[in-house]
Amino acid sequence: METTVNDGGSVTVRKDNELIFVSSAELIKKTVNRLSGGRRLFFVTDENVARLYPELTTENDGCIIPAGEDGKTLLTVEKICRAMLDAGLTRSAITVAVGGGVVGDVAGFAASVYMRGIDLISVPTTLLSQVDSSIGGKTGVNLDGYKNMIGAFKMPLFIVICPELLKTLPLREWRCGMGELVKTAVLDEELYAYVSENIDALASRDPFVTEKAVAMAAKFKKRVTDRDPCEKGSRAVLNLGHTVGHALEKCDGHRLSHGEYVMLGMKIEFAMLSDHVPAKEFLREADALLRKVGLPKLPGVPPVEVTEAAKADKKNGDGKITLIGIIDAGKPYVSEITAARFCELYASATEQAIKKGELARE
Ligand SMILES: NC(=O)c1ccc[n+]([C@@H]2O[C@H](COP(=O)([O-])OP(=O)(O)OC[C@H]3O[C@@H](n4cnc5c(N)ncnc54)[C@H](O)[C@@H]3O)[C@@H](O)[C@H]2O)c1
Secondary structure, X not given: OEEEEOOOOOEEEEOOOEEEEOOOOHXXXXXXXXXXXXXXXXXXXXXXXXXXXXXXXXXXXXXXXOOOHHHOOHHHHHXXXXXXXXXXXXXXXEEEEXXXXXXXXXXXXXXXXXXXXOEEEEEEOOHHHHHHHOOOOEEEEEEOOEEEEEEEEOOOOEEEEOHHHHHHOOHHHHHHHHHHHHHHHHOOHHHHHHHHHOHHHHHOOOHHHHHHHHHHHHHHHHHHHHHOOOOOOHHHHHHOOHHXXXXXXXXXXXXXXXXHHHHHHHHXXXXXXXXXXXOHHHHHHHHHHHHHHOOOOEOOOOHHHHHHHHHOOOOOOXXXXXXEEEEEOOEEEEEEEOHHHHHHHHHHHHHHHHHOOXXXXX
16 A cells, blocks of 8 residues: 655555455456456466456457567567557556566566556466465566566556465466465465465365465565565565575576475575574475475585575675575564575585485486
């Protein structure tokens, strides 16, 4: 929410980042139309979502981008902006991003720069995007393999969440979303209790349990990002697992999905920082949740390369690498370590996990 004090002292309260939950896919379009207040809509989606849900996108103005992380480039943003221009879109139009985190990040960035910014509505279609990426206004594209190096904060007006869309999600993408859900859960005591209790139902995609977990996670992310929309402080905890996750993703050339790198990142970071934690029991429990979801194999990237990539992470302060640690559910902390220490801890954490049979190397 943004509050502006106008000349003369009157106050305008602008609401954004608002979560709208809809129970069936049929209601999405009606809901978006109602929220738009009659303004022109421009839909951006990827080729898979366009094929699966043509009724949501194709009969409107719009642009279909390639599916997957490789499409997260400035070139795709240019393609979207050209399509906007060709369609004669003015500043009063609204971009509607219908898709997973890739569509959300790319379409959101295009919305933030087209004519210096037009409004955005998000319709997340993956588990990962419903519990995390569509909320809070981070948008961007990759540069030279480095994640989200170019981007902007662009708060969506609304995020329209319909868990029914998750029925068509491939199992692997489900698992990726479960990774971000576990990440969110360790940051919020109430969600952690719910996810731990219902991990089997979530793994088997029980719709009732999923709907509840999605709503809890989305509301948590909204609270955190409303408090710190531009990541000046407290929002940084949402990057748990992402220092190692992003570094592996860069070095491994995005062969796995983002959610899979984040799961590996969490597992390894829990172990890297376990000496700092008074009650290790919580880390063991959280680690067991990740293993229940199903960890992918660890890419065979040497620790020095992972460290080099981690040095370029956006969260870092001067000369140190920043990691988000966790003491107990809802009790994260920020840790800064030297690159040499990072390398040492990464090497020993991965070796131990492989020795114990908790991680397999590719
Ligand atoms: N902006 C943020 O705050 C934030 C946070 C976390 C992650 N991210 C970004 O999100 C991206 C990952 O997002 P993702 O995991 O959603 O991946 P994704 O957008 O690549 O989607 C995964 C796959 O699922 C397909 N798909 C989407 N919806 C579907 C549906 N309902 N049924 C069947 N298939 C469907 C897509 O076409 C794609 O092939 C990464 O680029 C990551 O950096 C951003």
